[in-house]
Amino acid sequence: MSSSSVLPGEIILRDATRSFSIRADQARTFKGLLLGARAEGPPPVPALRRVTLHISPGETVGMVGRNGAGKTSTLRVLAGIVPLQSGEALSGGRMVSLLELGSGFSRDFSGRENIYLQGALYGFTKAQIDERIERIVAFSELDHFIEVPVKTYSAGMFLRLGFSIAAFLDADVLLIDEILAVGDEAFQRKCLRRISEQIAGGTTVVLVSHDARAIERVCGRVVVLDGGRIVFDGPTAEGLLHYHRLMGTEHGGGESVRSTAAREIEVTDVELRDGAGRASTVFRTGAAMQIAVVLRTRSAVARPELALEIRSGNGSRAFSTSTEIQATPDGITRLVFEIPSLALLGGDYDVSLAAGEKGVDAAVDRTVGFSVATEPGAEGIVDLRGAWRVLEPAQVAQ
Amino acid sequence: MLSYRYLFSQLVRRELRQKYKGSALGVLWYLVNPLVLMGAYTLMFGFVLNVQGASRPRPYPIFLMIGIVVWTFFAQSLLSAAPSLIEQGGLVRKARFPREVIPGSAVMVQLITFAAVLVLLTPITVALCGTLTPALFLLPLLVVLLFAFTLGCALIVAVLHAYFRDIAPIIAAALLPWFFITPIFFVASTLAPVERHPFLGTLLDWVNPIAPFMLAIRSVLFYGRAPELGQVLYTVVAAVLVLGVGRAVFSRMEGELAVIV
Numbered sequence: 001m002s003s004s005s006v007l008p009g010e011i012i013l014r015d016a017t018r019s020f021s022i023r024a025d026q027a028r029t030f031k032g033l034l035l036g037a038r039a040e041g042p043p044p045v046p047a048l049r050r051v052t053l054h055i056s057p058g059e060t061v062g063m064v065g066r067n068g069a070g071k072t073s074t075l076r077v078l079a080g081i082v083p084l085q086s087g088e089a090l091s092g093g094r095m096v097s098l099l100e101l102g103s104g105f106s107r108d109f110s111g112r113e114n115i116y117l118q119g120a121l122y123g124f125t126k127a128q129i130d131e132r133i134e135r136i137v138a139f140s141e142l143d144h145f146i147e148v149p150v151k152t153y154s155a156g157m158f159l160r161l162g163f164s165i166a167a168f169l170d171a172d173v174l175l176i177d178e179i180l181a182v183g184d185e186a187f188q189r190k191c192l193r194r195i196s197e198q199i200a201g202g203t204t205v206v207l208v209s210h211d212a213r214a215i216e217r218v219c220g221r222v223v224v225l226d227g228g229r230i231v232f233d234g235p236t237a238e239g240l241l242h243y244h245r246l247m248g249t250e251h252g253g254g255e256s257v258r259s260t261a262a263r264e265i266e267v268t269d270v271e272l273r274d275g276a277g278r279a280s281t282v283f284r285t286g287a288a289m290q291i292a293v294v295l296r297t298r299s300a301v302a303r304p305e306l307a308l309e310i311r312s313g314n315g316s317r318a319f320s321t322s323t324e325i326q327a328t329p330d331g332i333t334r335l336v337f338e339i340p341s342l343a344l345l346g347g348d349y350d351v352s353l354a355a356g357e358k359g360v361d362a363a364v365d366r367t368v369g370f371s372v373a374t375e376p377g378a379e380g381i382v383d384l385r386g387a388w389r390v391l392e393p394a395q396v397a398q
Numbered sequence: 399m400l401s402y403r404y405l406f407s408q409l410v411r412r413e414l415r416q417k418y419k420g421s422a423l424g425v426l427w428y429l430v431n432p433l434v435l436m437g438a439y440t441l442m443f444g445f446v447l448n449v450q451g452a453s454r455p456r457p458y459p460i461f462l463m464i465g466i467v468v469w470t471f472f473a474q475s476l477l478s479a480a481p482s483l484i485e486q487g488g489l490v491r492k493a494r495f496p497r498e499v500i501p502g503s504a505v506m507v508q509l510i511t512f513a514a515v516l517v518l519l520t521p522i523t524v525a526l527c528g529t530l531t532p533a534l535f536l537l538p539l540l541v542v543l544l545f546a547f548t549l550g551c552a553l554i555v556a557v558l559h560a561y562f563r564d565i566a567p568i569i570a571a572a573l574l575p576w577f578f579i580t581p582i583f584f585v586a587s588t589l590a591p592v593e594r595h596p597f598l599g600t601l602l603d604w605v606n607p608i609a610p611f612m613l614a615i616r617s618v619l620f621y622g623r624a625p626e627l628g629q630v631l632y633t634v635v636a637a638v639l640v641l642g643v644g645r646a647v648f649s650r651m652e653g654e655l656a657v658i659v
């Protein structure tokens with residue numbers, strides 16, 4: 001952790017390797033030592049495998065990956081809390097990390113007293129904390145709760161306090177682990193704004209999050225980790241697309257919701273395809289999408305109908321349609337729903353299909369998930385394809 | 399390390415306040431325990447067992463009290479330092495400050511108590527024993543040496559306990575017999591078995607590493623004379639050596655602390 005060879009705010013990992021033992025009882029007792037209990041239990045889990053990463057001062061890097069991909073381990077190595085087994089980790093300047101929200105607070109002490117303790121933990125002096133305390137208190141919006149012992153705080157209040165401390169200590173490097181999710185939306189937005197301010201002030205920020213929108217808002221670069229290795233390192237938009245693809249492989253393919261006995265008519269397969277007809281689970285706004293459906297009919301149905309519905313990640317319906325179909329009895333029917341230009345914005349969506357008799361509410365046969373890569377400039381569900389135009393004063397007058 | 403002085407003082411203050419927060423007597427409890435011990439042992443050894451003659455220096459309660467406060471500082475330091483890294487795991491997992499400040503602050507809290515008791519005890523002792531001599535100037539030095547020795551032990555105990563959770567109970571168990579073989583309530587040379595086998599006296603006064611500290615402090619406070627040169631040399635060497643070893647062991651083992659606590 002020498003800071004002589006690195007600039008303030010610079011981070012270097014060279015062939016960083018670290019694995020963790022996942023034995024429930026990590027501390028050894030003499031008994032365990034005598035009986036050689038170290039041989040027991042599952043083998044160590046590699047969290048970082050020869051990771052090489054260079055982050056220049058002032059860069060903002062988002063770190064994404066599945067659970068257990070090594071994101072938090074990387075942060076802890078960067079923070080100098082966990083040593084490497086081999087390789088090198090260097091960082092320059094003063095570093096403040098927002099890991100393990102709520103830990104490291106003294107429960108019997110007030111929020112204000114805890115600000116001093118936390119500041120001291122990162123090596124700040126009393127005078128340096130005195131300078132910053134009013135801004136920290138103000139940002140936290142804790143008002144009179146700042147004088148109350150923190151054991152009375154809610155998770156959200158811990159987040160407010162923890163974030164305010166980290167964000168206003170003016171570090172050269174700020175490490176933030178998956179914690180913004182706790183706060184309410186207004187505070188989250190405020191945090192992101194503050195992070196942006198710090199970035200503008202030249203702070204290096206490393207942000208671990210599953211929230212693609214947060215990453216997209218503040219990070220210029222994305223590192224995708226998988227299995228302890230960097231599988232992508234580059235611009236945010238591309239990185240998030242890569243990440244979505246990585247996540248998509250986990251639940252890709254038609255997922256059966258209902259597996260009861262055969263019915264007269266049912267959807268047996270659904271596949272999402274891109275404009276070129278290749279199977280995909282990740283799409284871009286404005287790209288072509290095809291939903292290919294396979295129907296099996298076992299016996300004649302009076303007026304067969306196929307319903308399609310797209311719901312966004314939070315469950316609200318984005319689109320639904322249905323069509324009468326000409327189904328051959330005891331046969332297979334293939335259909336494609338063609339979307340020339342996908343009008344959905346970044347996020348996760350589900351496509352559900354149900355086949356049945358018209359007028360009778362059919363249960364969902366198949367659900368397939370897909371993701372739309374986030375792109376800057378718009379948020380929400382629907383891309384309205386609008387554009388701004390400045391009006392001339394004369395036109396306004398009319 | 400220097401930039402973490404403020405953290406150190408924060409931890410010490412927090413510990414002092416947290417310990418007796420909400421209790422009526424507050425920090426005074428630190429004084430009550432040694433006083434109760436002193437009363438009990440005076441009763442026990444002074445009257446019930448009725449230790450007589452040269453092995454019962456007068457005033458016996460003062461003689462006892464000096465031994466008890468020195469012992470209490472040493473024993474309480476080890477007992478509070480041993481689990482300290484685990485208790486402060488939240489801090490250890492959060493930032494990369496020098497980990498020594500945690501057991502260090504535990505010992506510091508005990509030193510503050512020890513110093514407070516000494517400030518009360520010294521004038522009483524000087525008045526009752528008539529020991530206002532230049533030797534008294536050695537007292538702060540001896541306290542510093544004892545602190546260094548204890549800190550070294552505390553660093554070892556704390557880091558070992560983080561890895562092997564048997565250490566704290568072992569320490570607690572060992573301190574009990576250790577108390578009875580330490581010259582707290584007796585003068586080794588006047589004990590009957592020691593008179594028959596003088597090497598026992600050497601064992602009690604020199605092999606037990608805490609004994610020379612206790613004898614030297616008692617020498618300046620209770621008897622009003624400078625400690626033997628041998629005792630002074632012993633304490634200096636023991637303090638430097640143990641602190642050095644303690645720091646070495648600690649820095650060798652501290653790396654994995656954030657993973658194991």
